[in-house]
Amino acid sequence: MANINNKNLKLAIQKQGRLTDETLDFLRKSGLEFESYSQRLFSSCRNFPLEILYVRDNDIPNYVASGTVDLGILGQNVLNEKKPKVKKLLNLEYGFCSLIVAVPKESEIKDIKTLRNKTIATSYPKSTKKFFNDNNIPVKVVSISGSVEITPALGISQAIVDLVSTGSTLALNDLEILTKVYDSEAVLIANKDALRNGKKDLLEKLTTRFKGVLSAKDYKYIMMNVPEAVLPKIKQIIPGLKSPTVSPLAKEGWFSVQTVIKEDTFWETIEKLKQVRVSGIIVLPIEKMII
Ligand code: PRP
Numbered sequence: 459m460a461n462i463n464n465k466n467l468k469l470a471i472q473k474q475g476r477l478t479d480e481t482l483d484f485l486r487k488s489g490l491e492f493e494s495y496s497q498r499l500f501s502s503c504r505n506f507p508l509e510i511l512y513v514r515d516n517d518i519p520n521y522v523a524s525g526t527v528d529l530g531i532l533g534q535n536v537l538n539e540k541k542p543k544v545k546k547l548l549n550l551e552y553g554f555c556s557l558i559v560a561v562p563k564e565s566e567i568k569d570i571k572t573l574r575n576k577t578i579a580t581s582y583p584k585s586t587k588k589f590f591n592d593n594n595i596p597v598k599v600v601s602i603s604g605s606v607e608i609t610p611a612l613g614i615s616q617a618i619v620d621l622v623s624t625g626s627t628l629a630l631n632d633l634e635i636l637t638k639v640y641d642s643e644a645v646l647i648a649n650k651d652a653l654r655n656g657k658k659d660l661l662e663k664l665t666t667r668f669k670g671v672l673s674a675k676d677y678k679y680i681m682m683n684v685p686e687a688v689l690p691k692i693k694q695i696i697p698g699l700k701s702p703t704v705s706p707l708a709k710e711g712w713f714s715v716q717t718v719i720k721e722d723t724f725w726e727t728i729e730k731l732k733q734v735r736v737s738g739i740i741v742l743p744i745e746k747m748i749i
Contacts (some may be wrong), residue, residue, distance in 0.1 A: 462500055466507040467652075467660050468527040473512035476623070477644050480552045481531050484644075485510070487745070488667040507660060519544065519647075528652035528661065535621060535642040539582050544647040547665060551672055553644035555623035557585055560633040562610045567617065570637055573597055579606050579615035582639075586619040589639045607631040666748070674744040677718045681740045686711045688734050695730045718744065 462468070471481045474496065482494055492501040492510060500511045511527060518530040519542035531550065535557055559578070561567045567576070570593060577598045580586045590597045600615060607627055609615040619639060622628055628635065646668065652661060684692055689704065692715055696702055702717035719727050731739060 462509050462511075463502065463507070466502070466509045467529065467657055467664060468509045468511060469529040469531065470511045470513050470518045470521050470527040471531045472515040472518070475515055476555070477515065477531065477533060477553045481644065484531075484550060484552065484668075484671065487671045488664075489746075490667075506664070508664065516540075522647050522649050525649045525651055528649050528657055529664075530647045531644055532647065533642050534645050535582070535585075535640075537645065537647065538640060538642070539585050541584075542647075543650065545650055545653060546645055547648050548646040548668060548672070550644040550646060550668070551675060554641070555621045555643075556641050557582060557619060557639040558622050559589075559617055559619050559636045559639065560607075560622075560628055561617045561636055563632045563634050565610075565616070567636070570595060573617055573636075576616040577614070578617050578619055579609035580619035581606055582619055585639055589619070607633060667746075670746040670748045673749055674747040676721050677744050677747060678721060678724060679716070679718055679742040679744050681714065681716045681742070682731070682736050683707060683712055683714055683738055684736055686713060688736065689713060689715075691734045692731070692736065695734070696727060718747070 472478050485492070490506055490508065491504040494501055494510070498512060500509055502509055513521065515532050515536055518532045519536060519540045521527045522530040522544045523542040530544070533553055533555070535555070537546065559570060567573060573590070574595050575597065577600055578586055578590070579600045579602045581601070581603055583599050583601045586599050600609070602609060606618045606620045608631065609618060610633070611631070617636070618633065621642070622635065646665070648661065652658075680696070693702060696715075696717050696719055702715050705714050706712070707714055728739065
């Protein structure tokens with residue numbers, strides 16, 4: 459059996475669960491090359507001094523806090539619930555879900571105040587107690603490790619606090635959302651000492667790669683051919699990161715304009731370009747962007 463190289467950075471990720479596939483995808487988009495299959499306990503990257511360890515997501519906070527591993531990728535929900543002494547480095551913009559309060563559809567309970575003195579089942583007891591304390595609603599919290607959605611039907615609880623992403627599990631169990639406790643997504647956390655010791659440089663190199671993938675997601679690369687008279691207006695509409703690349707075409711008086719635009723202003727920018735009669739716009743995704 460191959461051994462873990464302790465000089466390398468160690469990153470713990472969820473072995474099997476909601477974040478696993480997207481985490482592997484994110485690591486590969488960051489240019490890391492490694493083997494992964496479900497029986498594997500860890501993988502060594504071929505092109506970066508990194509060991510990836512596959513563990514249960516609930517164990518990741520402890521592994522990172524104790525320094526067993528340097529880094530972890532897990533849901534913000536686990537951080538909120540366990541409050542480990544770790545440093546959060548990045549939001550990774552995938553694995554979006556929410557912790558919510560839900561009740562059976564036919565229940566008379568239609569707002570959280572009516573839950574006073576009722577029993578709530580959850581795998582998130584700390585988040586649940588905090589939420590109801592903050593709202594000054596006394597409730598009884600029952601900790602359940604899984605299949606929380608079944609507990610109202612079993613008569614164990616009148617409401618649940620659980621994660622929801624697509625909402626299909628709630629719908630299947632005839633439950634409806636009363637309110638949201640908090641939103642969650644995948645995050646990168648680090649051991650506090652790893653940020654100071656000999657692995658600091660490696661850690662910075664890795665987070666630069668991660669940030670490059672995240673920035674690229676926020677931008678699109680666009681190209682268009684425009685007549686010279688329109689160029690000044692185009693430069694105002696799409697300033698680019700510094701300024702757009704403008705190069706002359708073989709056809710006299712025409713130019714090719716290339717630049718990046720932010721995803722969140724994408725359609726607004728396209729509308730403005732159409733108003734100045736630009737057509738034939740080509741839009742491309744960006745794989746990585748180092749700003
Ligand atoms: C969560 C949650 C629900 C399900 C909701 O479980 O407990 O069962 O996801 O997702 P949906 O809204 O897309 O149907 P998770 O997959 O995190 O596994 P767990 O049971 O180990 O908590």
